[in-house]
Amino acid sequence: METAFAANPIVAFRPFSLSSDTKFARFARGVQSAWPHIVNAALPNLCALCGNLSHDTLCAACDQAYWNESRLRCVVCAVPLSGLRWASHARYHCADCIAVPPPFDATFALADYRAPLDTLAVGLKFRARLALAREFGLRLARVAQDAWHSPLERPDVIAPVPLAGQRLVERGYNQAWEIAKPLARALNLPGHATLVQRVIHTAPQSRLDLDARRLNVGRAFKVAAQAQGIRGMHVGIVDDVMTTGATLEALARTLKAAGARRVTNFVALRTPKN
Ligand SMILES: [Zn+2]
Numbered sequence: 472m473e474t475a476f477a478a479n480p481i482v483a484f485r486p487f488s489l490s491s492d493t494k495f496a497r498f499a500r501g502v503q504s505a506w507p508h509i510v511n512a513a514l515p516n517l518c519a520l521c522g523n524l525s526h527d528t529l530c531a532a533c534d535q536a537y538w539n540e541s542r543l544r545c546v547v548c549a550v551p552l553s554g555l556r557w558a559s560h561a562r563y564h565c566a567d568c569i570a571v572p573p574p575f576d577a578t579f580a581l582a583d584y585r586a587p588l589d590t591l592a593v594g595l596k597f598r599a600r601l602a603l604a605r606e607f608g609l610r611l612a613r614v615a616q617d618a619w620h621s622p623l624e625r626p627d628v629i630a631p632v633p634l635a636g637q638r639l640v641e642r643g644y645n646q647a648w649e650i651a652k653p654l655a656r657a658l659n660l661p662g663h664a665t666l667v668q669r670v671i672h673t674a675p676q677s678r679l680d681l682d683a684r685r686l687n688v689g690r691a692f693k694v695a696a697q698a699q700g701i702r703g704m705h706v707g708i709v710d711d712v713m714t715t716g717a718t719l720e721a722l723a724r725t726l727k728a729a730g731a732r733r734v735t736n737f738v739a740l741r742t743p744k745n
Pocket residue numbers: 518519520521522523529530531532533534
């Protein structure tokens with residue numbers, strides 16, 4: 472965010488140089504750390520990747536360089552297809568999904584989870600850069616609408632991967648719900664913030680290996696009591712980053728057990744498996 476301040480027009484056009492020791496810079500850093508939501512709302516015209524002035528969340532150069540990736544992905548788990556068969560299959564299923572179909576039916580991802588786009592997910596998750604969530608949500612809506620051939624592929628309701636209550640309190644927002652809201656609006660679908668809930672407090676996934684992750688999330692979710700009417704419904708589940716897919720698998724299993732007909736995942740960024 473410090474580069475973002477330097478590129479802010481109000482700051483950049485001041486007649487004196489803004490070194491990191493000026494009163495204003497100290498004030499700005501103080502405001503930034505105390506009220507990140509307010510500062511991010513007040514600085515909408517900076518590219519989230521390079522910090523240059525931009526009318527959009529990403530400037531045209533970064534958008535072109537990093538973001539508009541038309542990579543072919545497995546329609547079920549969104550794992551990227553190897554370069555050899557680039558664009559040869561319209562509805563590609565990866566070997567893993569053919570061998571053992573996961574409990575979800577489809578996954579949309581915007582791009583691979585790698586530099587520099589990974590900084591967007593980190594900014595959203597830990598620095599409350601909520602404008603990025605809107606960007607993710609609107610892009611996911613466009614990707615999905617381009618891919619859907621039949622009304623059956625459209626979910627009936629959109630819901631986020633839930634955070635544990637404790638972490639929601641610590642962070643103050645659920646980044647998955649922040650993506651889900653603009654996505655649901657753009658698709659003209661109802662959004663349900665608490666359709667699925669965590670039942671046990673799981674350890675942060677990043678500290679666990681693959682097997683431990685699966686165990687960790689295996690019994691972590693339940694469908695909200697007031698949402699038992701999902702029987703026969705197609706549920707869209709939203710998350711910021713999909714890594715092993717263990718969380719989304721556990722969630723889809725829970726939804727199917729509660730009678731959901733179909734589950735489609737919407738994730739901003741996807742890591743290749745393992
Ligand atoms: Zn840029």
